[in-house]
Amino acid sequence: MPAAPPAVSVIMPVLNEERHLRDAVRHILQQDYAGEMEVVIALGPSTDRTDEIAAELVRETASNPWGRVHTVPNPTGRTPAALNAAIKASRHPIVVRVDGHGMLSPDYIATAVRLLEETGAQNVGGIMHAEGENDWEHAVAAAMTSKIGVGNAAFHTGGEAGPAETVYLGVFRREALERQGGYNEEFIRAQDWELNFRIREAGGLIWFSPELRVQYRPRPSVRALAKQYKDYGRWRHVVARYHSGSINLRYLAPPTAVCAIAAGLVVGATLTPLGFVIPAGYLAAITAGSVPAGKGLPWKARVRIPVALATMHMSWGFGFLTSPRSLARKVIESRRPAVTAPTQA
Numbered sequence: 502m503p504a505a506p507p508a509v510s511v512i513m514p515v516l517n518e519e520r521h522l523r524d525a526v527r528h529i530l531q532q533d534y535a536g537e538m539e540v541v542i543a544l545g546p547s548t549d550r551t552d553e554i555a556a557e558l559v560r561e562t563a564s565n566p567w568g569r570v571h572t573v574p575n576p577t578g579r580t581p582a583a584l585n586a587a588i589k590a591s592r593h594p595i596v597v598r599v600d601g602h603g604m605l606s607p608d609y610i611a612t613a614v615r616l617l618e619e620t621g622a623q624n625v626g627g628i629m630h631a632e633g634e635n636d637w638e639h640a641v642a643a644a645m646t647s648k649i650g651v652g653n654a655a656f657h658t659g660g661e662a663g664p665a666e667t668v669y670l671g672v673f674r675r676e677a678l679e680r681q682g683g684y685n686e687e688f689i690r691a692q693d694w695e696l697n698f699r700i701r702e703a704g705g706l707i708w709f710s711p712e713l714r715v716q717y718r719p720r721p722s723v724r725a726l727a728k729q730y731k732d733y734g735r736w737r738h739v740v741a742r743y744h745s746g747s748i749n750l751r752y753l754a755p756p757t758a759v760c761a762i763a764a765g766l767v768v769g770a771t772l773t774p775l776g777f778v779i780p781a782g783y784l785a786a787i788t789a790g791s792v793p794a795g796k797g798l799p800w801k802a803r804v805r806i807p808v809a810l811a812t813m814h815m816s817w818g819f820g821f822l823t824s825p826r827s828l829a830r831k832v833i834e835s836r837r838p839a840v841t842a843p844t845q846a
Contacts, residue, residue: 538593540570581688596673616710627711
């Protein structure tokens with residue numbers, strides 16, 4: 502008789518997720534997985550019905566022996582603190598990270614557990630498959646899954662299975678998380694990259710596979726998307742200062758575009774109209790790039806794709822350029838050394 506699959510703890514940091522929380526948990530509890538599961542939701546200081554919905558889920562699953570939901574507080578509202586609190590409150594040997602607006606594919610956990618066994622990896626992850634529910638979100642999803650929007654990032658656009666620097670969300674061996682002391686809570690963003698960096702420094706393998714897919718719900722407004730990508734850029738510069746070898750041309754493209762467009766506007770307004778060629782060229786490029794990205798979408802979504810692309814590029818670039826050195830210094834001072842596994846005698 503084959504051994505039972507390992508038990509799994511699903512950890513979920515949430516803040517103001519009333520719109521998607523119930524659906525996200527449903528996708529977890531309906532997994533095609535024979536092993537025992539628990540879901541630990543770390544509750545930030547939400548201002549909507551998130552806490553109420555979480556309490557309902559706890560009550561509804563209280564008699565379910567293989568898929569109970571329980572909660573822990575996260576008064577800071579910060580994602581790494583939420584993740585650490587949920588890890589501490591969970592108990593199973595496999596730890597699956599899911600966000601409150603992420604929808605796991607039906608075989609996600611079973612596939613991830615198989616890949617951990619086959620590859621010997623400490624963490625496996627796959628594709629962040631953005632899907633919208635209205636015209637704006639469809640446009641953002643198209644931008645986020647196109648190369649003109651995010652470059653060649655495998656977890657957005659797909660790619661071959663293999664070793665990776667980092668992965669989206671992640672399915673971990675608990676021993677790897679506990680050995681590294683969990684997430685560094687100074688990394689308000691980019692905490693996944695930093696933890697995976699320590700795991701790799703300690704000799705562990707991070708594995709990307711396109712077999713793993715998580716449906717992701719994009720931000721619901723231009724303002725929310727701009728804040729998200731400004732934070733991404735701000736913290737990517739922190740990462741670059743933390744680890745000088747981690748930067749590449751893809752990361753430098755948005756700040757370069759911001760500088761070039763700003764210079765073009767100044768030159769065009771003060772010296773010669775030829776300066777306007779640069780911003781006009783950028784607008785032409787994202788408009789042309791939005792055509793293949795929007796294939797199959799309704800026209801109301803397609804015409805919004807250039808707005809989504811510009812918001813992502815300009816906000817990311819602005820965040821990168823304005824990221825303060827003091828923030829990087831604070832993070833560098835919190836640096837944790839990688840911890841290797843003890844050698845067997």
